[in-house]
Amino acid sequence: MADHLDFDGLVTAYYGMLYQFAFSLTRDEASACDLAQQTFCIWAAKGHQLRDKTKVKTWLFTTLHREFLGTRRRESRFPHIDLDYAAAELPAITPPSVNRLDSAQVLKALAQLDDIYQAPVALFYLQDYSYNEIAEALDVPLGTVKSRLTRGLSRLHQLLTVTLTPPSTP
């Protein structure tokens, strides 16, 4: 499909998912728009260098992620919460409980993850990417992606559990 896409076609096909990925990383609409737009600008300037046009989608996600890493400000992060990532010790949150959350809450939890976990987790949920494709998009080895996904998903689930747990009354 990407073989025959002109710029307009490419934007039409991917701008939505790129924005969602960008928003999941930044949680800021303007920044996400900028990232998506910048990604297409880079494509317009350098896309011709991509020999394998079937990799357009991966190229776009890779580029957006690099732009995010390159341009983000070193803001004061949320307090680091040291969580055990072992799935065996994960509290059981039920799907209906998760369903009570809205996207903003999920993304807020995602933002509390260490930086290296955010992008793989976002791609894991947003796209039907295989682990290999996520590794390719983020330019990291497959084993690293799996490791980061395991830790990232564990921490995300724990943070969501905290979010869903009503504060105890004295």
Place this chain on the structure above:
Amino acid sequence: MNRDEAKDILLLYRHHHEADERDPQIAAALAVAKGDEQLAQWLEMHCARQFVLREKFRQIAVPAGLKEQILSEHAASQRMLTRPAFNLQRALVLLAVIVVALLAVFAYSHRHPADDTLAVFQNQMASVALRGYAMDLLTDDAGKIRAFLKGKNAPADFVVPEPLKQVAQSGCAIQGWRDTRASMICFRTGKPLPSGAASDLWLFVVDAKSVKGAPASSVPQFAQVNRLITATWTQDGKVYLLGMEGEADDIRKFL
């Protein structure tokens, strides 16, 4: 693989995702879940949870107009890319014009404001005569001198005053004067010449347009220039400068 190890692996499992199911580690963990009822129940809930979470991510609303904004910005940038080529061309032309103009102004301003006046011409030609020169042609044949000068695009159709025609010529040279050439015709009056000298009377001829303040008529104007007494006049669009060492009366007899 025990239950806890399988759970860690299955955290990455997405239900009905072919690539996930092809992963050997996940396939092995799924096999464990098949024989472990507790793990199977956990997996079922996990898959449902993953599905809900995936939907939460996918519910991120894309701002209306983003696509149009991207396309619009791209179109604008394309225009900017084509415009600089045009602007660059114009800028280069403009720059060239400015440079030429500046050079012209510079050259003009650094040119002596009166360096093409009669006085300067007289001084320059007198210096040539007094400080030494090399004749381009040594001959007493007036015809050859004219032919030589003509061949060098120097004034050759000059009019020699009748008295001067009686004086022997010894040769000629061409002197640069601003953007043109001045003919220098050398005469020998017959007086004893200093050692090494070949002439003692010189006639310079140049286009009148190149000399500001040249005499308006053919009536000679006399002036002392350095050690030379000079007579200057204009005739048929040419400025004539006759010079020799001596007094005004000395030069009058050649006019």
